[in-house]
Amino acid sequence: MHALLVIDVQNDFCPSGALAVAGGDEIVTGINALMADFDAVVLTQDWHPAGHSSFASSHDGKAPYDMMKMPYGDQVLWPDHCVQGTDGAAFHPMLETDRADLIIRKGYNPAIDSYSAFFENDHKTPTGLEGYLRTRGITEVTVVGLALDFCVNFSAVDAAKLGFKVAVRRDLCRAIDLNGSLAEATAGMTAAGVALD
Numbered sequence: 001m002h003a004l005l006v007i008d009v010q011n012d013f014c015p016s017g018a019l020a021v022a023g024g025d026e027i028v029t030g031i032n033a034l035m036a037d038f039d040a041v042v043l044t045q046d047w048h049p050a051g052h053s054s055f056a057s058s059h060d061g062k063a064p065y066d067m068m069k070m071p072y073g074d075q076v077l078w079p080d081h082c083v084q085g086t087d088g089a090a091f092h093p094m095l096e097t098d099r100a101d102l103i104i105r106k107g108y109n110p111a112i113d114s115y116s117a118f119f120e121n122d123h124k125t126p127t128g129l130e131g132y133l134r135t136r137g138i139t140e141v142t143v144v145g146l147a148l149d150f151c152v153n154f155s156a157v158d159a160a161k162l163g164f165k166v167a168v169r170r171d172l173c174r175a176i177d178l179n180g181s182l183a184e185a186t187a188g189m190t191a192a193g194v195a196l197d
């Protein structure tokens, strides 16, 4: 059984959004077309409370894209984005959300960011997605969405570490590419055994 995992195709990651990823909206039609080919479709939604610890605005003297040491490791500080209930946190209006079997939210813990669909950024706290996929008999996952070098990357690597067979369709992803993050993500996914299509 094979699941399509659609990562964070939300307004704030599309052009004119708060954390716009170049070309983020170009992948929506292709993702919609892919949905019918899978046994399960799962969407993730970045879903932060206002004042989230990953926002630069939550820390005196910090600017977006600065780094900060958190108890769980290094964290990029982002512009405020995907605040729960806002239009920026909503899915892109053209994304066929009605076809999703499951929508899983992440990043709701004020103190920890969550790039991966499987674990928060402490790499320990589960989101519950692993159990959902296993109990549905899923062994294989194809990952698409935003952003390739952050949430797609962490989700794909965690899925591979958990023993799923994983492919990333890079034509249906777009990257932020911050300080070499895309090259690092590509190397990390390859090392983890993720097939990069």
Ligand code: VGL
Residues within 6 Å of the ligand: 007, 008, 013, 046, 078, 115, 146, 147, 148, 149, 150, 151, 152
């Ligand atoms: C993401 C940065 C912050 C992503 C989410 O979806 O890749 N990136 N929050």
Ligand code: ZN
Residues within 6 Å of the ligand: 046, 047, 048, 054, 081, 082, 107
């Ligand atoms: Zn976020």
